[in-house]
Amino acid sequence: QIRTDTLFNSKQVISILVLSKTFSNKFHIELSYNNPDLMTTSAFGENNNAVAALNGSYFDMDSIAGVCYLEVNDSVINRTRTPKLKWAKPDSVINGAVIITKENNILVQQVKPEQFYETSKEEKVVLVSGPLLLLNTQKTSLPDIKFVTNRHPRTFLCTTENDILFVAVDGRRSKAEGMNLKEAQNFLLAIGCVAAINLDGGGSTTLWIKGEGVINNPSDLTGERPVSNAFLIVK
Template identity: 35%
Template sequence: MKKLLALFLIPAMVLVGCSNDEVTPSAPPVVEAPKTAAEQLTSADWETKKVSESIVWKYKHFKELFSSNQSITILDIDLNDAGLEVEVPHVLSGFIKTSEAAASVGATVAINGSFFDTSKGGSTVFFKKDGEIINTTRSGFTPYRENAGFAIGTDGSISVVKKPAAGWSSLTEAHTLLASGPLLVLDDKTVKQEQQVFNTNRHPRTAVGITADNHLIAVVVDGRFTEAHGMTTEELATVMHALGCVEAMNLDGGGSSTAWIRNRGVVNYPCDNKKFDHGGERGVATAIAFVQK
């Protein structure tokens, strides 16, 4: 009897062993690599509104961009539109808000311009308008903060240029030129930033850049809030390059950083009133305004 029982058990054990051998082990879970900052920017679901035929307004709040909270406003402006004009309204002394400067030239959208005297007003960097030099860079001004220029050629073309060795006055082909800096992107490559606190600390920032297909990308980054930490200039350069700019420059930032749209007002969150709202606009010396005819 025992022998007969063994004869029945042996095949059953063989079958169990075969069944176990045929079980496919479960695959390990796929862990996706975290997105780079550039990938986050290009894949983001931006809030997008068309302002005019050639101007698009975008906004996005990021919770983990550069491991921080970031509030970014973009104005995407198609410079191929013959009906678009670019102005640089300014004051020689005292202050003017970006919104006021924009309204004075009938602008559709505008951003703040370059550095100014916070006591007396007026530009502290090289500024030429319509062929006339309004002022030169103040003596002792930090060189890397005026090594780039927003230039309007005699033919109306817009570009971001690097400061030539011979100085800004040597750029005779620029009919209008507003110096600022640092330079962020040149020849489709991000520019290495000097390790100075102006660059390495996070602040509200304003920047402009030009894409290969001749769009101007104006970016305003909010900062000095829990909701918006601001950026270093290296981070800002990464943003501008990710948005397609082949050349880009930093403008005045901090409490000056402002994006304005006609019939909407200030659309970013300026920090001059220390509130995360649209009411903290600061008086400046220059603005860059875009007029849709």
Template identity: 35%
Template sequence: MKKTVALLLLPALLLAGCSKDDVTPDTAPPVVVAPQTLEEQLANADWETTEVSKAVTWKYKRFNNLFNSNQSITILDIDLNAEGAKVDIPYVTSGFLKTSEGAARARATAAINGSFFDTSAGGSTVFFKKNGNIINTTRSGFTTYRENAGFAIGADGAVAVIKKPTQGWSSLSAVPTLLASGPLLVLNDAPVEQVQEAFNSNRHPRTAVGVTEANHLIAVVVDGRFTEAHGMTTEEVARLMHALCCVEAMNLDGGGSSTAWVRNRGVVNYPSDNNKFDHAGERGVATVITFMEE
């Protein structure tokens, strides 16, 4: 009996023998992981990276939580400082030219689709000048915010993204080659506020191009209209281009036109024109921006 009582009292004795000072409460605040900035997300991502040539680097990444969405992004980084680096714009005035066809004709290293075009007859619907000759002027009634930026190539081959002057594109007589498009995304190293219209605020496949302070041309194709790739608004693309160090950037034709091509690999993004998440849905366009080395 005494043995039974002792066993019953043992837990109480043990508890009584423990002072409050022996128990250290966990007063440390919970660890809160700060959300990554867009720049950090891009910098920390495990990009598939291929050095296509001395001047051209191709990168690809699928994100499952960029802008709270699924995103499929192709980047072409062209070092314009590299010897022989050159940018050109093959085009057609009627009918259609696929990005891959324009690139092959130019013997390009890489290429992206250009600006807006007539989907019935072909040819550009926005201002386009090549080697001093005006090929097209912007069609009457064309939405102004979709042609407020210009992709310019100077006589010395220098590339720039410029804002449309008040006097219009024809006033830039000193610029021999210029392709209008829009909206303007980044200007003077700051994202540009976007007009709140469906073209801008809905998510679509997008193609954009920009230049950095270090004289790199950054061409980006964002896939869209798929479960795997939701596409972006122009505000999101503007933030993306700025996060990629572009001090000036502009939107090009998007939707089913958005295409990125790399030599010896073909179309490397996922064009949406065939409604399949594959590389076969390329659409014919009117202008193509090619990157090559002489």
């Protein structure tokens, strides 16, 4: 965990879990969902006997459905909601995807049409989110909207040459201001990320580790927020 008051001239608390790709024979990443109900990230972890859990993509807090495309084992669980509807995000935000291949490799990539994923048999899991922040160690173009330029709690998944990182940035607190996404790009590059994607942040941002519990400080006054899905590290 990083605690600093100098990064971006702000107070930051950043929790990072590193999974070395050399341990891929012992651990792998899964995506757990509980359609149509919500569940806390820690419950996703505990219920699946996971080693760690990170909250996933965006969802509708009214109808509790995921609002981004989710496919698991060639079955479509959710489709990306049109931007005009409540709780949906604009296309300029939902432009990335996390792929878990049938060989349990993790890919962070530009989103492809839903029809591509539906017909492709290469993916075990497809979860759409965004914005995509880094691709091939290059910063992506970000829209000039408050969602991007304001500081918020943030959740990131990134890949380096040798590792997969779960990152939770606390925010909306006096001792943790959160990041805007341009700051996030700089930070993720500095820690060696090659590809990185923004997941659901704000009050959803949660990183849980077995035996330690939730290691970041979720911003909701009620504590940990139930979410639509979560990434798990399992043995």
